[in-house]
Amino acid sequence: MNPRLPLTLAVCLGILLGAGAATFRYAEGFSYFSNDPQACANCHVMREYLDSWQKSSHHTRAVCNDCHVPHELVPKLVTKAENGWNHSRKFTLQNYPEALRITPHNADRLQHGCLSCHEDLTSDIRDAARPGGSVHATDITCARCHADAGHGPRR
Amino acid sequence: MSQRAKYLLAIAATAVATFAVVMLLLNIAQRKVEAKQTHFELVKLTEDTVDPKLWGENFPSQYDGYRRTVDTERTRYGGSEAFSRLDADPRLKRIFAGYAFALEYTEDRGHAYSLRDQDSTARVRERPQPGSCLQCHASVIPAYRKAGGGDVMRGFEIVSAMPWVDARKLVEHPVACIDCHDPATMALRVTRPGFLNAYRGYMTTKGVADYDPNTMATRQEMRSFVCGQCHVEYYFRKPDQVVVYPWSRGLRIDDEEAHYDSLRFSDWVHAETGAGVLKAQHPEFEMWNQGVHARSGVACADCHMPYMRQGAIKISDHHVRSPLLNVDRACLVCHSFPAEEMKARAQTIQDRNAALLSRAEDALVGLFDAVKAAKTAGADSVALAAAGRLQRRAQFRAAYVNAENSMGFHAPQEAARILGEAIDYARQGEIEALRVARTRRP
Numbered sequence: 386m387n388p389r390l391p392l393t394l395a396v397c398l399g400i401l402l403g404a405g406a407a408t409f410r411y412a413e414g415f416s417y418f419s420n421d422p423q424a425c426a427n428c429h430v431m432r433e434y435l436d437s438w439q440k441s442s443h444h445t446r447a448v449c450n451d452c453h454v455p456h457e458l459v460p461k462l463v464t465k466a467e468n469g470w471n472h473s474r475k476f477t478l479q480n481y482p483e484a485l486r487i488t489p490h491n492a493d494r495l496q497h498g499c500l501s502c503h504e505d506l507t508s509d510i511r512d513a514a515r516p517g518g519s520v521h522a523t524d525i526t527c528a529r530c531h532a533d534a535g536h537g538p539r540r
Numbered sequence: 541m542s543q544r545a546k547y548l549l550a551i552a553a554t555a556v557a558t559f560a561v562v563m564l565l566l567n568i569a570q571r572k573v574e575a576k577q578t579h580f581e582l583v584k585l586t587e588d589t590v591d592p593k594l595w596g597e598n599f600p601s602q603y604d605g606y607r608r609t610v611d612t613e614r615t616r617y618g619g620s621e622a623f624s625r626l627d628a629d630p631r632l633k634r635i636f637a638g639y640a641f642a643l644e645y646t647e648d649r650g651h652a653y654s655l656r657d658q659d660s661t662a663r664v665r666e667r668p669q670p671g672s673c674l675q676c677h678a679s680v681i682p683a684y685r686k687a688g689g690g691d692v693m694r695g696f697e698i699v700s701a702m703p704w705v706d707a708r709k710l711v712e713h714p715v716a717c718i719d720c721h722d723p724a725t726m727a728l729r730v731t732r733p734g735f736l737n738a739y740r741g742y743m744t745t746k747g748v749a750d751y752d753p754n755t756m757a758t759r760q761e762m763r764s765f766v767c768g769q770c771h772v773e774y775y776f777r778k779p780d781q782v783v784v785y786p787w788s789r790g791l792r793i794d795d796e797e798a799h800y801d802s803l804r805f806s807d808w809v810h811a812e813t814g815a816g817v818l819k820a821q822h823p824e825f826e827m828w829n830q831g832v833h834a835r836s837g838v839a840c841a842d843c844h845m846p847y848m849r850q851g852a853i854k855i856s857d858h859h860v861r862s863p864l865l866n867v868d869r870a871c872l873v874c875h876s877f878p879a880e881e882m883k884a885r886a887q888t889i890q891d892r893n894a895a896l897l898s899r900a901e902d903a904l905v906g907l908f909d910a911v912k913a914a915k916t917a918g919a920d921s922v923a924l925a926a927a928g929r930l931q932r933r934a935q936f937r938a939a940y941v942n943a944e945n946s947m948g949f950h951a952p953q954e955a956a957r958i959l960g961e962a963i964d965y966a967r968q969g970e971i972e973a974l975r976v977a978r979t980r981r982p
Contacts, residue, residue: 390547397554404558408565429575429852477567483848484872532876 417469422448428476430485440537452498452535453491464494492526499527574852585723590679595717599726601850605858606717609650615864617890617947622646622657631901632942634908635935638811640667641819648822648945651860654678655714664704670781671707672700676770678711679719681731686710696733700781720766728762729754732769738785739765745790763839768825771840773940775805791826793940793958797933806932813911814921815928820940827944831951843870886949893941893948896959900938903966907931910973917980924976930969937962 409415416424426435438444443452454464468491475481487495500507507527528534541549583589583597596603612621625645626632636642644662658664658677674680680699681692687710688695699707722729730736730753743751753765773796777784786799797818800806806816828834833843845856846869863870864886871882911927921928937958941948948955 387544390544394547394550394554397551397558401554401558401561404561404565408561408568411565412568429571430849476571477564479851483846483869486876 417465420448420450425449428472430472430476430481434536437537438535441533441535443535447502447535451501452495455494455497456501492528495528496526503527571852578853587685587718587723588682589723590682590713590716590718592679592713592716595721595723599717601855602717602858605855607652608859609652609861611650611859611861613861613865615862616887617894618647618945619862619865620648620650622649629901631905634812635901635904635938636819639808639819643667651715653714655711659708669704670700670776671702671704672776672781672783673704674699674707674711675732675734675783677714679713679716680711681718683710684733692731693733697780697782700776700783715770719769728759728766730762730765730769734774734783734785735765735769735772738772738787739768742787742791745788760837760839763841764825764828764834767840767844771822771824771945773820773823773826775800775807778805791829792954793820793823793826793937796820796823796826797936800936810931810935812908813924813928813931815911815924815931815935817932818936818939820936820943822943822945823940824945824950827946827950827954829951830954833950838874846870846873889949889952890947893952893955893959896956896963897938897941897948900934900941900959900962900966903963903970904931904934904938907934907966907970907973910970910977914973914977914980917977919973919976919980923980924973927969927972927976930965930972934962934964934966934969937965 413424413427416427422435422438425431438449450461455461579598581598583594585595585598589595592603592606596606609620613619614621614623623646625647626642632645633642636645640663643666646657646661649657654677658673663669664673674683675696684692684695684699686695687698699710719731720728736752739753740751743749753762757765772785774783774785776782786796788799789795800818805818807819808817809815810817825840828840841856843863844860845858846863846866847854848857848869857866857869864883867879867883871886872879875882907927907930911924911931914924914927941955941958941962944950944955
């Protein structure tokens with residue numbers, strides 16, 4: 386065996402790591418670990434959502450992550466990784482519908498986001514909406530009616 | 541596997557991974573550049589650049605969409621395929637008896653055909669028409685400016701008064717970029733003199749003097765006004781043939797009818813009944829103005845030219861077409877329902893409107909039969925004057941909803957109100973004609 390092969394391989398790996406690191410930095414990869422709403426609009430598609438959030442009642446009190454991402458460390462990283470993978474895959478391959486819709490899983494996370502601040506205030510409403518409660522509607526989330534709370538008036 | 545082969549395989553795998561990373565890097569870089577610079581000016585566009593192809597050099601995505609208006613795709617009631625409406629609904633031959641629309645009445649095609657289809661229609665080939673038609677069928681403003689010695693408004697009057705065959709030689713392109721965009725800034729603008737005159741007049745009724753949409757309208761209003769330049773009811777003023785939109789009293793059908801009545805204007809004399817009647821053209825702008833979308837601030841362009849993303853940028857889809865062919869982008873951006881649900885809602889409105897329109901046309905034909913019978917019984921035009929006035933009302937209303945290119949969708953309740961009145965006036969006219977006939981019988 387040529388004794389130089391391990392060295393060659395090490396150089397190759399180094400190039401890969403370097404290119405990967407450069408790409409990560411150029412794509413502002415570290416911003417995704419932050420809480421900064423600008424990071425969500427890095428890939429341009431979210432520009433409208435960032436704009437409409439700035440026009441919403443919540444923009445002084447809550448950023449994207451407060452509502453859309455769990456607050457505990459591990460679920461937070463899982464959510465960011467899962468959505469990060471889905472978003473970058475779809476944006477890179479340009480394969481997504483024009484009218485964006487929240488996925489059921491993310492809607493669930495959003496509902497928890499609402500409750501993380503408004504849980505006590507809304508307990509009566511939520512009790513009434515449970516099966517057997519006075520209003521039988523298990524799929525009613527806060528955002529179903531308060532659609533403008535986080536993202537300004539819809540156009 | 542030898543150790544050497546393992547190493548070579550590892551190198552190959554690293555190479556593939558590095559290749560993928562670099563490709564991703566290039567993709568990200570491309571998106572970043574797209575977001576920074578949205579267009580490149582390759583051609584200097586001026587007020588005389590009529591050819592949309594040259595605009596397409598600077599705006600290839602928008603031009604690509606514009607070119608797609610050559611599509612021919614039918615929807616349930618319309619679309620962009622040139623089918624004969626006279627064959628689809630033979631009652632129209634009697635309704636338009638004595639008028640050029642009884643010769644040929646074809647479903648309109650996309651913007652790309654606006655001039656070509658005017659060249660070929662029997663209404664222009666077999667009946668002499670004035671140059672007025674070109675106001676909306678051609679990219680005509682530079683020709684107006686030339687004819688008017690620099691004054692577009694004067695050129696508009698001169699060209700409108702010319703015979704169509706002569707005026708046609710002054711223009712080359714169908715509706716194009718320059719008709720809605722300022723070549724220097726790309727800002728939306730209204731260029732058609734007919735709209736500028738009529739809307740200024742309409743705004744005086746609202747207490748606003750000297751209204752000019754190009755300086756006083758919001759951007760969202762402009763996203764409807766540019767369409768409303770042409771998608772309106774109009775007539776050629778006599779004797780100078782200038783295109784006028786009948787908005788002196790307002791934008792509703794009742795206001796337009798009052799405008800015509802005050803001038804004793806008729807489009808033609810009905811060949812079966814002898815009544816002076818009106819045909820509405822394509823009052824999309826007026827009908828939309830009566831609907832809930834207009835009331836909610838939704839512009840024509842929001843549904844007919846919805847935004848589409850291309851890489852990192854967002855453009856208006858210049859493939860102007862029925863939103864029914866593009867429900868996803870046209871409706872779902874505002875409505876949180878599946879596309880099938882939104883399409884079903886729109887088509888339910890259209891089905892109901894079509895059924896009501898059909899009844900209105902049946903009522904009109906019933907009126908024609910009754911008037912003809914009264915004539916056979918010896919009634920003259922004086923005795924049938926009242927029936928004729930009712931026919932005029934019924935006929936304008938039925939034609940209004942028929943010619944309006946949304947099958948009622950732009951303002952469902954208004955369309956139903958108009959058709960309800962059309963049916964009532966037609967049956968009243970029929971009763972009147974039957975009464976006249978009875979008095980003539982021995």
